[in-house]
Amino acid sequence: MGHNHHIYNLRKQYSLESLSEKDVKNNPIAQLEHWMNEAIEAEVHEPNAVMLSTVSAEGQPSSRIVLVRHISSEGIFFYSNYNSKKGKEMAANSKISLAFFWPQLERQVRIEGVVEKLSSTQSDEYFNSRPRESQLGALASEQSEEISREELEIKFTEFEKKFENSIIPRPPHWGGYCVKPSTMEFWQGRPNRLHDRITYTLIKDSAWKIKRLSP
Numbered sequence: 381m382g383h384n385h386h387i388y389n390l391r392k393q394y395s396l397e398s399l400s401e402k403d404v405k406n407n408p409i410a411q412l413e414h415w416m417n418e419a420i421e422a423e424v425h426e427p428n429a430v431m432l433s434t435v436s437a438e439g440q441p442s443s444r445i446v447l448v449r450h451i452s453s454e455g456i457f458f459y460s461n462y463n464s465k466k467g468k469e470m471a472a473n474s475k476i477s478l479a480f481f482w483p484q485l486e487r488q489v490r491i492e493g494v495v496e497k498l499s500s501t502q503s504d505e506y507f508n509s510r511p512r513e514s515q516l517g518a519l520a521s522e523q524s525e526e527i528s529r530e531e532l533e534i535k536f537t538e539f540e541k542k543f544e545n546s547i548i549p550r551p552p553h554w555g556g557y558c559v560k561p562s563t564m565e566f567w568q569g570r571p572n573r574l575h576d577r578i579t580y581t582l583i584k585d586s587a588w589k590i591k592r593l594s595p
Contacts, residue, residue, distance in 0.1 A: 396486045399568035399576035401590055408564035408580035408588060412480075412489060413451050415566070419482045431479040432458070434469035442469065449506065453586075455558040456491070457498070459506060463553045464523035470495050470557065478559060486569030493561035503555030508547075515548040516540055565593070 405411045419427035428448040435441050444466065450457035456478065461467055470476060478491040507515065520535040539548075561582070568576040575595040580588040 397568055398570060399566060399578055401578060401592055404566065404578055404590065406588070407453075407586065408561065408566075409451065409453055409455070411566060412456075412564065415482075415487060415489065416451060419485060422484055424482050424484050427482060430458075431481070432466065433477045433479075434466050435473050435475070436469055437472055442466070455493075455560045457556055457558050459503070459554070459556045461518070461521065461523035461554050462497075467523075476559065488567045490565040490567070491559065491561050492563045493559050495557050495559050498556035498558055500555070504550050506556060507550035507554065512548060516543070518554045519548065519551050570595075
């Protein structure tokens with residue numbers, strides 16, 4: 381195994397919390413909000429970071445971290461470039477998955493569902509709330525396209541000068557998404573690898589079936 385023996389022998393005993401069907405909320409979005417708030421209170425580093433997985437037309441999965449900006453009864457919201465690799469894949473196949481991981485709390489949440497674009501009004505509202513540097517970055521970046529660092533910084537500077545004394549408009553290729561879950565699984569680490577796994581499955585409308593899975 382060579383230099384990988386350190387990884388091979390890694391072990392962690394999970395013992396912070398437990399998770400019971402009796403304790404979780406009836407709606408998984410409410411449960412996610414509860415866990416998110418606890419992650420924020422525990423000062424977890426970037427608690428809103430989530431792994432987003434999409435699938436290409438050839439069936440190749442692709443994953444990356446995005447930042448969740450809002451959670452509500454409607455779903456889970458994030459923003460990105462529509463012309464990026466993930467944007468193109470979500471346009472062709474709306475089925476996606478998300479995975480939150482909060483190691484300090486020994487918790488993870490796995491989500492499967494479909495993604496929908498937000499309205500122009502909703503995307504405008506969030507874009508206008510962003511720092512100017514982030515707005516300029518969205519204009520300068522043709523996400524996932526090949527570019528040198530020098531070219532990118534030149535484009536940023538050009539837009540910075542162009543909009544020096546004016547409002548920066550949201551580029552049409554940038555906006556929001558809402559993930560509407562069909563299944564959500566909450567994982568709590570427990571001793572002896574007997575982890576708690578509580579899963580919600582959407583039956584219809586807003587009715588969810590809750591069950592425990594073997595670890």
